[in-house]
Amino acid sequence: MKIAIVGTGMIAREALIALRQVGNVEVKTICARPHSREKAEALAREFGVPQTVTDYEAMLAAHEADVVYLGIVNSAHFSYARAAIEAGWHVIVEKPFTSTLAEAEELIARARAAGCYLFEAVTPLFLPNYLGILSALPQLGLIRLVQANFSQYSSRYERYLARDVAPAFDPVLSGGALYDLNVYNLALIVALFGRPQSASYTANIGFNGIDTSGVLTLRYDGFVATAAAAKDSSSPSFFLIQGESGWIRADGTPNELTSFTVGLRGKEPKTYALNKYEHRMVHEFEAIREIFERKDYLRVEEGLRTSRTVMAVMEKARLVAGIQFRAD
Template identity: 55%
Template sequence: MKLAVLGTGFIVKEGILPALQNVPEIEAAAIFARPRSQAKAEELARQYKIPRVYTDYEELLADQEIDFVYIGLTNSVHYEYGKKALLAGKHVIMEKPFASTAAEVRELCELALAKNLYMFEAVTLLHLPNYQVIKEQLPKLGKITAVQANYSQYSSRYDKYLAGDVQPAFNPELSGGALYDINIYNLNFIVGLFGAPAEASYLPNIGFNGIDTSGVLVMKYPTFTAVALGAKDSESPCFITVQGEKGWLRAVGAPNALAAVEVSLHGSHETTRYELNRYPHRMVHELKEFARIYEAGDYKSVQKGLDISLAVMETAERARKDAGIVFGCDKNVAEG
């Protein structure tokens, strides 16, 4: 499985390229950057022994040795680059969030399915062994009565934002903000377990340029309410708890890594703790799973993953728009 990595930002430098060192099933065959970032791409290529550097996307897509592209670019261009890759017959690994709107996600999913291409969203938690434990233990909790999730992490870019230097993560024109960047993990966790909510609303803290620097997402299900807090302007201990009539479980630590899971059932005076993730880097499990699915021809797993991606984006977009957060893509649609 030969992969072209698109981008030179944090998720590429600290995320996929280091993780790939533990995934021999996938070869980093090329790296792409816009011309202004060519020097960064060349340095990463030297560091990780990547044989080819591209600054022309059409040229990369014409490379017959490349099977997959990993899109680690700014949120707002995920749709554009993903569509071009699919039309060129390439399989796609899309960094979260999948795209900016549900319509974009739906179109990409339909295109991938029509062309029988493999398309994955890189949401780490869904492929971690500790998440599988949660799915296995969930029925033991009985009727679910409450879900709480908190992923709060003071952004390394927030001080610049306060000084008026707006990086992509805080730029509404580029589909940034806390809901799409960090609370999206809480949303994937909850939708992955319980499906799409009947209702969703978002109560954000809005910054000077109209972006959400933090916020609370409230999702209504038939028997319970799920509350998901995501913050880039402050920090606190991170966790997710699921409460049921017969017990509770807790995911310990940041939801994107799920370092441990604790389960306690009524009638037991003990809490069982699971720590089954096998790799220090949180992205290794998902990359190995993508390689397994591809090699096994397990297209049903592709379809299941895309169903979750679409349900998550439908919920996120509805909540974002209800809160009055306007992205650049929204303006483009209105003008069109």
């Protein structure tokens, strides 16, 4: 599988680090905007990528790779992915999938019509520890509570308080705690339990109308799930499922899922660490490569159903909380 990386920020660098450990994948190109050419060239030298470009449309037309990975600002996901699909590329979009549900539905429809694979890069859903949690879930009996917390003080928050707004805090660019961090919590909950009956979002709103932290409450048949995320404060992060017969807890940020513990009533808790790689994105790229090689479109569709549901829930919750994006 040949891949082109679009973006030069932190997540693009992390993708390049992870791809070093993935067999049968060749990074052909790094694409950046003209003002980031030097950063792209530095990354290319560091990671041995043979080509850098600043013309995205020309890169798509040249078609020297199979897949484009979009590690760019949230608000650009839709337009860049649409252009790639129109040019016949397969696409990996960093989370959040899009800014709105309408954008997500259009991308999915276009990818299906073009026969292109389309993925949202939500790392925990590709991890062996996620599959372990899914396998252990029936042992818990009836589920009663699900709680998730992904809170880490943003390195850009002090800039934000000084009215210097980075993309992660900009509603024009589809930022905020819900779309940046809580998306991981929500993706796990939706992948495990499906679409909730209802959702609401209570948020701490900053001076420019963006959520710096907040709690998403989801109602399911028989249980409630809460998902908290914060960029303005920090705490121990976790993912916890409580059932009538036991519990499952994953400590640490939900995007990593480094291990999980199963505690069943009357038995000693057991901890499992099933991930093969330390870097969370390696499993993701390995899984996508295997899907690509096997032409496993059923796996693609499974991921798209989750992505669509997550976008539907986030958009509704965001709008009820009064958070407006330029894309709305």
